[in-house]
Structures are given as structure tokens and as C-alpha cells.
Amino acid sequence: MNHSTLTALAVMMLLIPFALGIAGLALLWLWPALPGAGPGRQMGYATVVASLLELLLSLVLSGNLHGQPALFFSWDIVVAQVDFHMDVLSIYFILLVNIIAFVVAWNACHYVRNGSVNQGVLHHPVFFHASINLFHGTMLLVPMVDNLIGLWIAIEATTLVSALLVAYQNTRNAWEAAWKYLIITSTGIVLALLGTMFLANAAYDVDGSLLPLDASGQPLDSMMNWTFLMVLARIDAFDASANLVKLSFLLVLVGYGTKAGLAPMHTWLPDGHGEAPAPISALLSGVLLKSALYAILRFYTITNTVLDDGGHFTSTILLGTGLLSLLVATPFILKENRFKRVLAYHSLEHMGIITFGIGIGGTVALAGALLHTLNHAITKSLMFLSFGNILQRYEQHAQAQGRELDQDRVTGVLRSMPATGLILSLGGLALVGTPPFNIFLSEFIILWGTFSRPWEPVTIVAAVLFLLSTTLIFYGLVRHLSRLVLHRMPNEQRFRETPMELFPLVLLFTLVVLSGIGIVPPLSGLIDESVRILMDMP
Amino acid sequence: MSMVSLLQSLLIPLEVGLVITAFIVTTSDSIQNIITTYRIQSCLLAIVTVTTAMIRAPAGVNVSVLIFFIFILPVMLAVSIEWLLIRATVSAVAGHNPNVDARKVWLKYKAAQRTQTHSIWFLALVLLAFLIAFQVFASGLTTAGQTEAFIEQERIGMMVFLALHLIGLYNMGIKQDIISQVIGLLTMDQGLYLAVVKIVAIPVPAGFFVLSLYFYTLITIFILVFLLPRVRRVTQTIDLSEIADRSSLKG
Numbered sequence: 001m002n003h004s005t006l007t008a009l010a011v012m013m014l015l016i017p018f019a020l021g022i023a024g025l026a027l028l029w030l031w032p033a034l035p036g037a038g039p040g041r042q043m044g045y046a047t048v049v050a051s052l053l054e055l056l057l058s059l060v061l062s063g064n065l066h067g068q069p070a071l072f073f074s075w076d077i078v079v080a081q082v083d084f085h086m087d088v089l090s091i092y093f094i095l096l097v098n099i100i101a102f103v104v105a106w107n108a109c110h111y112v113r114n115g116s117v118n119q120g121v122l123h124h125p126v127f128f129h130a131s132i133n134l135f136h137g138t139m140l141l142v143p144m145v146d147n148l149i150g151l152w153i154a155i156e157a158t159t160l161v162s163a164l165l166v167a168y169q170n171t172r173n174a175w176e177a178a179w180k181y182l183i184i185t186s187t188g189i190v191l192a193l194l195g196t197m198f199l200a201n202a203a204y205d206v207d208g209s210l211l212p213l214d215a216s217g218q219p220l221d222s223m224m225n226w227t228f229l230m231v232l233a234r235i236d237a238f239d240a241s242a243n244l245v246k247l248s249f250l251l252v253l254v255g256y257g258t259k260a261g262l263a264p265m266h267t268w269l270p271d272g273h274g275e276a277p278a279p280i281s282a283l284l285s286g287v288l289l290k291s292a293l294y295a296i297l298r299f300y301t302i303t304n305t306v307l308d309d310g311g312h313f314t315s316t317i318l319l320g321t322g323l324l325s326l327l328v329a330t331p332f333i334l335k336e337n338r339f340k341r342v343l344a345y346h347s348l349e350h351m352g353i354i355t356f357g358i359g360i361g362g363t364v365a366l367a368g369a370l371l372h373t374l375n376h377a378i379t380k381s382l383m384f385l386s387f388g389n390i391l392q393r394y395e396q397h398a399q400a401q402g403r404e405l406d407q408d409r410v411t412g413v414l415r416s417m418p419a420t421g422l423i424l425s426l427g428g429l430a431l432v433g434t435p436p437f438n439i440f441l442s443e444f445i446i447l448w449g450t451f452s453r454p455w456e457p458v459t460i461v462a463a464v465l466f467l468l469s470t471t472l473i474f475y476g477l478v479r480h481l482s483r484l485v486l487h488r489m490p491n492e493q494r495f496r497e498t499p500m501e502l503f504p505l506v507l508l509f510t511l512v513v514l515s516g517i518g519i520v521p522p523l524s525g526l527i528d529e530s531v532r533i534l535m536d537m538p
Numbered sequence: 539m540s541m542v543s544l545l546q547s548l549l550i551p552l553e554v555g556l557v558i559t560a561f562i563v564t565t566s567d568s569i570q571n572i573i574t575t576y577r578i579q580s581c582l583l584a585i586v587t588v589t590t591a592m593i594r595a596p597a598g599v600n601v602s603v604l605i606f607f608i609f610i611l612p613v614m615l616a617v618s619i620e621w622l623l624i625r626a627t628v629s630a631v632a633g634h635n636p637n638v639d640a641r642k643v644w645l646k647y648k649a650a651q652r653t654q655t656h657s658i659w660f661l662a663l664v665l666l667a668f669l670i671a672f673q674v675f676a677s678g679l680t681t682a683g684q685t686e687a688f689i690e691q692e693r694i695g696m697m698v699f700l701a702l703h704l705i706g707l708y709n710m711g712i713k714q715d716i717i718s719q720v721i722g723l724l725t726m727d728q729g730l731y732l733a734v735v736k737i738v739a740i741p742v743p744a745g746f747f748v749l750s751l752y753f754y755t756l757i758t759i760f761i762l763v764f765l766l767p768r769v770r771r772v773t774q775t776i777d778l779s780e781i782a783d784r785s786s787l788k789g
Contacts, residue, residue, distance in 0.1 A: 149746040149747060157753075163765070171772075172772045173785075175768055175773075176772070176773065176787055178765065179765055182760075183719070187707065187710060187723060187726065193754070194733055197734070221746045247674050270787075274787070275787070341789065
């Protein structure tokens, strides 16, 4: 396919979720008394079809962009020109977003149909599906946009859209979690913007001659394109401002790290993931955290190229942050807690593992970290969606008996919902890195990368802490899972499981198994090329 | 004295004014005082923004539209903040004056503040901002053709925006009510405005940076108009420790 066809496909991919989301919200705005059931179901089906189309488009793009020059296109909006740049790293993250968005869209149809929430426009099924589309669109925007300020706006847009989805259940806890999520991530994200501004200052304040200007002497918006900043970094334009670039990276790591759920800025994570509806938890954990990670990765490459220290500065900080996240997550996974919160702490653990891998650096560990990004997204979505289905059935059962569900009473799942229970058990084992599943493979590659490094005391301590915390976490999750699936249910009950609700779980579980056996060639090609982009290798 | 040097001499007292208002916000024990001081700070910021843009604007480049876009945001917040916070504190009830009701609620939070501790922290944060501005930026501000006085003045500006960020963050962490916590967020917001003008005004802020300011303000407005009233409604309080005590989101 030629460049213009691929560009048209990319534009279409970006516009579909926004168009569908805006259409849904417009419908509700024009007709606030819209009945929930029928239009909600139709909106859900439309979302499934759209997300499947998105997935197919991203597969086509990944097949065609592999080994080819990146796609580049621009749009003029009111006060600025937005440049888009899609290289293989972008496509890798787009693929990840679209896989999870498809299964979530499918699960959301089932979730809303069975859910009892319908209290006003913000809790209307059409609003739920429309917001999922907008959330999907903003997450697609992140890896596509070239301008670093545009990237910041896209990430901030994901917060705005997802905060209302976190509060969808309209309970005190849900609003409290949404409040915490918005306040903490907004505070963090300011620092990311400040870091971006410092980078601009480092590039242009010393020598104004590098600033791209238009005919009237105004700076062009492309001054903040990461592709342009990379060009400046390669010609050593930042050399006089190395300290400023370091400060910029630190601020960006704290800022986007807050959104990526890295310790110690992770405090919104257990509440946000724990209180959101299951499909939203899957999107938050599976995709949103990775969108913020993508932003960090772009700054990582620029910073390494500017500092030209073999990645020593970024490596030290990322390694420390990764290990801290792992260590902070461990006691919370070991203690008694509600299962969705345990899963949220697992996100902290896995984001720690990914950051640890990036911190280790080198082709092997970086490839492992990128693979782990995808594997965690698939496995964690599987866990949230399957537990969401279980929780919903138990809630309905409790409501039928005229009582509130006590989540501690969610036990005996293997007997009450055998298929979902089995998938949840195996998914749990995959999540803690049991062979032959996918997480084991990517963790193994990261460890391989660690041991390939020269044996310095820091590396040894890091490797020991990594192994120790992952072992403890293994024990912690197995304990939670055994209570959930094996303990007897107080009133023995068997719930119906429909093929439609099992389909996304089976699909995800198949991916968990297949990607554990080996990395298929198209994927390994994408990862190899992404690693080269991250390391700025030709 | 040229126009530019006159504006430059005006700028430093105005920027010091921003820090002083941040000090009052940090140490005040009254929500009403905090809000009033924030409004003054917003007005000062609007003047600083315009003055800085006028100093930096190169001859022959028309920056009035961009200046207007940046100027209007703090002015809008200064005008509307009290009304927004009243709306967030009390629900509209027929026959009741929300202004009076909200002020009654705010008075309840006149708890004893550790003014001395806050003052020490405030000074420490300003010192940290000073160190960053004068150390980290030392190498990055040796632009050819600029006078030493101009560079000093730029560093003071950078110190002020860093201080506003740090103080805003501190206030978000220590304040015991949602309203003051939001004011902390808004103080960080003020720092961001100043940062756009000070760091990336090359020669004037590019459109994208202005867009980012608007987007961040959108989030702030979303919090003020949408989320804050709902959180207050479901928790029945604006007291953060009360919310935390009654919360089941633990562990």
C-alpha cells in the first residue's frame, strides 16, 4: 500500500472512536430522556463493530509499516498545527490499545445489560459506551501525535474522559475514587508539562537560531515535535543545557509516572481500578498505564541521545523507580484485601517490572520490557473482565436475596461458574509468571537482559530484589486465588455462563497461551524495530 | 528610561507579590481569606503575564492575540472562583442564600493551623525554588545579546513559578478541606501560567503551549464545576479527614 492510502487508514482509525463517542453524547444531549435498554444495546454493538474495525486497521498498518518509513501527516486546528508521526513503536502501542479496546467493548455490552446502574445521564448505558469510545480515541491519539505538548494534551484528555467512567456506578466510593484519580493525576501531569517546557528551554534558549520560524517570525508548532527534538539532540544542540534536560526527564518521569501508576505516585491506582466498572478497570490497567509509559519512552530516547552517557542517567532512575514499585506492591498483595484492589496492586508490580526492564537497558531487556507491556495488558484485562463477570453474578444473586454483596463472600467460583473460574485461575497463574504463560516469557527475557549486563553490585542487588518480590507476589496471589476459586460458597449455587460473555475471555486466554509459547515473527519484528527506535539505532 | 526597562522594574515587585500571596494562602486559617488572596494572586498574574509578554515581544511581531488568550484565563478564574466554590460547598435550596450558607460552612474550618510550621516549610520551598532557578538554569540562560539584569530578572521569574508549583503541591498535601486543596491545585496552575510565559516565550509562546494552558484550565473547571459538588454531595462534608475516616477505600 502506498503512503497516502496508509495515511488515510490511520486518519480513519483515529476518527472512528471520536465520531462514535461524540454521536452518542450528542444523542443524550438532544434527548436526555432516552430509554436505556434499546439505544444502550445498539450503542454497545456499534462500539464492538467499530473497535473490531480499528483492530483490523491497526493490523493492516502494522503489516505495512514494518520496515518502512514512518507515516507523517498534519492537521490545522484553531491556534496550532498538529503533526502526527507513526513509526513502528507507535504502531506497537496502537495494536495494544486496539486489542484490549475490542474485548472491552464486547464485555461492556454484557456488563451494561446485566448491570443495574441507570441513574441519570452520567450513568446511562449510551453515555457509558460513548465514553468508552472517547477514551479509546484519546488513547489512540497518544502514540500517534508527534508534538510533545500534543502528547501531554492527549494524556490529560484520557484523564478527563476516564474520570467519569470511574464514577459510573454512582456510589460514594466510586465518586471518591474518581476524585482521588483526577486530583492526583492532574497534579502529577502538571509536572510533566513543566518537564516538557524545560526541554523546550534547553533546546532553544541557548541558541535561538535552531528555532523553526514561519514567514512572520513566529515559532512553528513543530518546535515541540519529538522527531524534531531528536534531530536537535543528534546534532548536540542541547549540550549546554544537559542539567536542564536531566531535570526535564525527572519531572516527566514523576508526571507521567503518576499516570503510569509508578510508586510512590501510585496512590490513585487501587481506588480507581477497584471502584471502576470491570471493563473500565481493564482499560485503565491494560492500556491507560501503558499510554503514560509510551510518553516516558519518547522522553527516554531524547534524554539518552542528548546526554550521550550510554543511558546511565535514565537507567539509574528507571531502575530505582521500577524496583520501588515492585517493593511497594509486595506487602499490599500479600495482605487480605478485596480482589480488585489486589489486581490493582499487581498493575503497580508489573509497571515496576516494565520500568525495571527499561532501566536495565540494552536490546534484550528493552525487548523484554516491550513484550511485557503487551503481555500484562492482555493478562490483566483477562483478570479484570473475568472477575467482573463473577462479581456481577454474585451481586445479582445477593440482590435477589435482598442483601448487599459482601465481597469476602465471593468464594467457590470454580463450582459456581466453572468456565470463568477456570479462566480466572489460569489467568492468575499467568499473571504471577508461571510457565508456560506469556508473563513468564517476558519476565524471563528481562532477567536474561539483567544477567547479560556487567556484574556490578547494583545489578546484583536489583536482580535479587526483583526475584524476591516476584516470588512473594506469586505466593500472595495464589493465596487470594485459592480462597476465591476453591473455598466453598456459603449457599452452593451454579450460575449460567453464556458463550457471548465467555468469548472475550477465551480470546484473551488464547492470546495468553499462544504468546507464552513463543513470539510470532510479525510481533518479534515489531519489537526489534521498536527497540532500535528506543535506542536511536539506525 | 525606556519602556522596556520601566516594565522590567515593575515586574520584580509584581512577582514578589505572587510569592507573598502564596504565603498568605499557605498560612491562613480561613477559607474566605484563602479565596480572596487567590483572587488577588490571579489578578497579579494577569498583569505579570502581559508585562512579560510585552518585554519579550520582538519588534514587528504582533503578539496581542496570544497575550489576550493568556491574560484572559487568570482574570476569568479571579472573577468566577468564589461563585464556583460556593456552588461546590452548598447545594441550591429554595429560600436559602448559598453565599451565606457556604460562608457558614467555611467558618467551621477555621481550625487552629500550625502557622509556624507552614511558614518554615514555605521558606524551605522558596529556597529550593531559588536553588533550582539559579543553579540549573545557570548554564541555560547565557543567551547572546541579553543584559545581565535581564538574565537575573528571568531567573527570579523562574524561581517564582517553581515556588508557586511547590507551594501549591504542599498546600494540596496539608490542607484539611477540599476547598483549600483545590486552591492548592489552582496555585500550581498559576505557576504553570507563569512557566509558559517565562520558559517557552521564544519569542512569544507558541500556540500549542497556550492550548495546553487552556486544556489544563478545562480540567480545573471540570473539577470545580462537576466533580467537587458531587463529591461533597455524596460525602456530605468538605473535611478531608472526615472523608478519609468514613471511607472504605483503604489498604
